[in-house]
């Protein structure tokens with residue numbers, strides 16, 4: 001077992017780890033040959049420590065949706081858009 | 094129209110690393126010539142990165158201060174360029190690629206219009222996790238979903254006897270589409286709109302599904318008015334349970350009753 005994401009993938013796929021108490025989880029992770037330092041962070045649920053261990057310092061943006069298409073957006077000056085959006089044409093998905 | 098050689102398939106990787114990716118979506122990622130990924134966790138991004146030698150993050154397209162519409166168009170253009178180069182392109186998006194996500198819809202639409210193969214493969218969305226974790230059946234009282242800013246910018250019909258779910262509430266009210274979060278003054282406007290239909294002490298829920306399997310979900314119940322100072326992230330979804338009972342539509346019920354009676358009479362004859 002070499003990377004944190006391999007370990008996380010395994011954990012994500014194993015129902016027995018979902019029921020686990022802390023002790024069981026520790027044992028399972030040891031059996032998966034997870035290094036002690038990662039084991040500790042995983043059990044403590046420490047997201048920022050985990051990100052550091054995996055060299056992952058990026059701020060992730062998760063917005064992929066917009067309230068309207070460009071020409072349908074209400075203007076910044078709060079005047080209504082020239083062509084008000086018709087039902088079913090709005091771009092929210 | 095004959096399909097040309099390039100293709101685009103947008104797959105959903107689900108919400109939780111390791112738990113939600115379907116075998117088919119994984120296969121699309123592994124077999125692609127190039128994968129573009131847009132996910133909500135750095136470790137999930139790394140995980141996808143290990144599935145194919147050419148995985149490119151779409152994160153660098155976001156710039157605070159630049160309209161997201163510009164970023165979205167640039168993401169679509171980057172993917173289409175590879176499709177046009179004849180490559181098997183895969184877009185790996187967190188959750189369901191078609192749920193509150195305009196980029197996958199747009200890129201597939203454009204590829205098809207140009208004569209290329211385009212397909213969307215579903216994934217487990219935040220909505221799916223929310224229904225499980227909050228024990229909500231959208232069929233019980235009905236359920237409407239809105240992008241939070243759209244809900245504010247336009248006059249919508251709100252049904253307080255159904256669930257109301259607001260997405261992207263972390264940037265609610267951002268007319269410029271260029272902020273990564275909006276503050277209390279914007280949120281106050283949202284509270285004021287909601288207060289026209291719900292009591293100020295109505296309990297609403299802030300929900301966050303775990304992106305890593307070692308974490309648990311966040312379910313925080315609070316009065317509507319307390320939303321102002323609540324901790325809201327980009328990955329928080331606002332759930333507003335119904336505050337009114339369903340009202341019978343007597344006119345329709347009477348019409349249906351009359352039809353039933355007619356049918357009974359016909360049988361008797």
Ligand SMILES: C[S@@+](CC[C@H](N)C(=O)[O-])C[C@H]1O[C@@H](n2cnc3c(N)ncnc32)[C@H](O)[C@@H]1O
Nearest residue numbers: 064065188189192218219260261301302328330
């Ligand atoms: C652009 S939408 C993308 C939704 C995604 N396609 C899906 O299928 O869930 C972004 C919004 O999804 C919701 N969201 C994203 N991650 C979430 C999470 N971990 N838990 C709850 N809601 C989440 C939030 O409302 C967020 O603002």
